[in-house]
Amino acid sequence: MSPAPPNPAAHLPPLPPGSTIGILGGGQLGRMLALAAARLGFDVAILDPHPDPPAGRVAAHLLTAAYDDPAALKALADLSQVVTFEFENVPAAAVERLIAMGASVAPGARALAVAQDRVDEKTFLNGVGVRTVAFAAADTPDAASEAVAQLGAPVLMKTRRDGYDGKGQRWVEHAGDAAAAFAALGAVPVILEAPADFVRELSIIAARSRDGAIAVYPLGENHHEQGVLRRTLAPAQAQAATRTRAERIAAQILSGLDYVGVIGVELFELKDGELLVNEIAPRVHNTGHWTQDGCEVDQFEQHVRAVAGWPLGPTHAIAQVEMLNLLGDEAQGWARYAVEPETRLHLYGKREAKPGRKMGHLNRVKPLTSR
Numbered sequence: 001m002s003p004a005p006p007n008p009a010a011h012l013p014p015l016p017p018g019s020t021i022g023i024l025g026g027g028q029l030g031r032m033l034a035l036a037a038a039r040l041g042f043d044v045a046i047l048d049p050h051p052d053p054p055a056g057r058v059a060a061h062l063l064t065a066a067y068d069d070p071a072a073l074k075a076l077a078d079l080s081q082v083v084t085f086e087f088e089n090v091p092a093a094a095v096e097r098l099i100a101m102g103a104s105v106a107p108g109a110r111a112l113a114v115a116q117d118r119v120d121e122k123t124f125l126n127g128v129g130v131r132t133v134a135f136a137a138a139d140t141p142d143a144a145s146e147a148v149a150q151l152g153a154p155v156l157m158k159t160r161r162d163g164y165d166g167k168g169q170r171w172v173e174h175a176g177d178a179a180a181a182f183a184a185l186g187a188v189p190v191i192l193e194a195p196a197d198f199v200r201e202l203s204i205i206a207a208r209s210r211d212g213a214i215a216v217y218p219l220g221e222n223h224h225e226q227g228v229l230r231r232t233l234a235p236a237q238a239q240a241a242t243r244t245r246a247e248r249i250a251a252q253i254l255s256g257l258d259y260v261g262v263i264g265v266e267l268f269e270l271k272d273g274e275l276l277v278n279e280i281a282p283r284v285h286n287t288g289h290w291t292q293d294g295c296e297v298d299q300f301e302q303h304v305r306a307v308a309g310w311p312l313g314p315t316h317a318i319a320q321v322e323m324l325n326l327l328g329d330e331a332q333g334w335a336r337y338a339v340e341p342e343t344r345l346h347l348y349g350k351r352e353a354k355p356g357r358k359m360g361h362l363n364r365v366k367p368l369t370s371r
């Protein structure tokens with residue numbers, strides 16, 4: 001993989017309030033970034049292909065165009081003093097074009113490219129000394145069968161690109177089923193992963209500033225339903241050694257990518273306390289929403305601070321939080337949640353509730369228990 005192109009933001013002074021931060025993507029993460037940016041006196045400019053994205057209604061500027069639309073990228077670059085992204089499937093070419101126009105982009109093209117391809121991601125992780133499950137790449141049905149034979153069934157076959165929330169993956173129980181699974185995933189390049197024999201899924205949200213300082217939030221313990229995050233409990237009960245391991249992993253990744261901004265790192269905790277990285281998200285992350293009500297500086301403000309060249313804020317917990325995603329119709333229970341004194345409600349303003357769609361979340365807050 002080619003090295004990261006030099007980021008022109010590296011030597012700039014901190015962005016003063018009143019500046020504009022461009023965001024590729026206008027979903028709920030963009031919306032919460034925009035709200036955090038506003039609190040620090042920044043405006044945001046959103047570029048999103050949809051005409052009425054959740055972030056659009058809280059943004060100073062909304063550009064409606066495809067992510068790789070050259071005129072829209074030029075407009076975004078002209079409006080913004082720094083550009084960031086809120087989801088990792090924006091075309092890498094769009095970010096490269098912005099950089100070629102002289103725009104400052106954080107976290108940068110390399111982090112995006114690594115996170116977009118599961119094989120490149122695991123290769124990068126192993127290269128910086130971070131453990132993952134054993135894996136193999138396959139571009140053809142025959143290669144997929146060979147990879148299953150090599151790794152030993154069962155294996156999890158995933159599309160290399162464009163997978164999210166458990167979509168684009170299936171278990172292969174026998175080498176003889178590999179070709180059919182390959183076809184069912186669309187006959188696109190895949191990764192085959194050995195099963196992680198995990199006891200828990202954890203995540204760590206971390207940030208790196210332009211000057212290389214790193215700040216790490218406490219661990220979150222995550223529970224999924226049908227591939228979608230349902231709950232995060234944070235700070236997670238964990239051995240001090242586990243926390244230290246997770247912090248080291250986050251630091252290796254952030255430094256390895258010369259990263260600027262917030263990153264989400266999904267972890268498998270094994271029986272012996274070892275941690276494997278499942279995947280990285282080069283952006284603010286659903287498993288970090290608890291920080292909005294559990295920390296003095298949440299992941300959204302932290303990301304804004306980092307990309308604006310400000311110093312990072314504190315990351316210790318000031319409360320125990322259960323974050324619950326509100327999916328589909330569940331957000332209609334807002335009136336019930338609003339009367340719960342321990343509940344902080346965060347709704348995304350999405351117009352249409354589809355089954356499983358993330359419509360909002362709530363943070364149930366309790367005093368911090370000593371650990």
Ligand code: AMP
Pocket residue numbers: 133156163164165166167193194195196197201224227266278279
């Ligand atoms: P992903 O889309 O890679 O985040 O995977 C979605 C979910 O599938 C994870 O949160 C895990 O619960 C599960 N999963 C992913 N990869 C593996 C693996 N190699 N072994 C076991 N479970 C996995």
